Amino acid sequence: MTTRFLHVDLDAFFVEVCRRLRPELRLVDLLIVGGDPRGRGVVQSASYGARAFGVRAGMPSAEAARRCPGATFVRTSFDDYREASRTVRRVLEEFSPLVVMAGLDEGYLDFSGTDRLHPVSLLPVAEQIRERVRAEAGLDCSIGIGPNRMVAKLASDAAKPRGLVEVREGWQEGFVAGLPLKALPGIGPKTAGRLKSLGLTEVWQVQAMPVEALETLIGVEAKVLKRRAHGHGGRVLRGRQETRSVSRETTLDRDTDDLARLERILLRLAAHVASQLRGAGLAARTVTLKLRHGDFVTITRSQTLPAPSDLDAEIIGTARTLLRTAFEEVRRRGRGIRLIGVAATNLTEAPLADLFEPPARTRLRQLTSAVDRVRERFGFEAAQPGSMVKRRDGD
DNA sequence: TCTGGGGTCCTAGGACCC
DNA sequence: TCTGGGGTCCTAGGACCC
Secondary structure, three states: OOOOEEEEEEOOHHHHHHHHHOHHHOOOOOEEEEOOOOOOOEEEEEOHHHHOOOOOOOOEHHHHHHHOOOOEEEOOOHHHHHHHHHHHHHHHHOOOOOEEEOOOOEEEEEOOOOOOOOOOOOHHHHHHHHHHHHHHHOOOEEEEEEOOHHHHHHHHHHHOOOOEEEOOOOOHHHHHHOOEHHHOOOOOHHHHHHHHHOOOOEHHHHHHOOHHHHHHHHHHHHHHHHHHHOOOOOOOOOOOOOOOEEEEEEEEEEEEOOHHHHHHHHHHHHHHHHHHHHHOOEEEEEEEEEEEEOOOOEEEEEEEEEEEEOOHHHHHHHHHHHHHHHHHHHHHHOOOEEEEEEEEEEEEEOOOOOOOOOHHHHHHHHHHHHHHHHHHHHOHHHOOOHHHOOOOOOO
């Protein structure tokens, strides 16, 4: 069976969702969605007007404001982005029974085995999709078509903005030949730098090189790189698999080595993680604390519990123990802490009631259910462990 | 210029077991 | 007394993606 995929990528998604919601922004050309430029935030998305000034996603907001002084910084709630994304997905589902969103602003459609229906090109279908997305969601998109997922995505990159690019079976090797290696999936800044130091920056260079020669240069990763450089990658479209981790982290306004303050923040993060686990019907065996120093050196400390847990008290208690244990070492480094986070991993489905559970744990579970009910009615902040409540004598 | 937050996957060493 | 090899689990760190 011949395989064909469409990759639909919304253009400047976060910016355009904000524009949709606030009509007064429609005539504003220089828009940036991201953190406060006076703080430690980064750019999430920039309008094409702002991109002309060199503003890019991931860039510190302060830098973006310097490069594009006339830019307006905006943002909206996550729910608004999610709602827009759902609308787009519903449109895509009208065109293929197999649609997998790969984030809020992009999705794949499987058109494998549709040769009789669309014998030559999928461009007319892509055209219709683009029009329907525009009409239903009010958003522009770019669409790539390819014999595998990787090529479809690279084609949509080449199509931006508002374009359509089709790479037919047999054309993929020539199509990727003209791309830089860093355009390939899995080639991030580190790997691109390593390859560059070996004189490799373009896909065609890897195509021309025997796999043995590549192996002596970069080792075991040679085979994977070689396959991608020849335009292979992802001929099946799988739906999302189960959640592997649940986490919350936050970057502080300024670095601190105040243990009490870090603990209060950590408890709130851990409570959110536990609450999200319960909401998803999951329990975690491993709790991981993450700390990033002022100089960006990041450490993690984790502990695996004897049994999976989804209870605030247990997740919080484990996280706090990890912080207290790690803190001596943190102080010694003397660089302050800029980020603190908690992750729950090693997830299983929440266990059913245990007849032999110790009474203390039963009470804990009952308390947790009560907390959940209060939060459902009055919001998350309405119910907190006592030690999380900010004291009157300052932070 | 000074670097978010939520994820996934991979590697590697050590403990422990057979 | 010295030493196999494989498998699994745990921990720490890192690259990458959106």
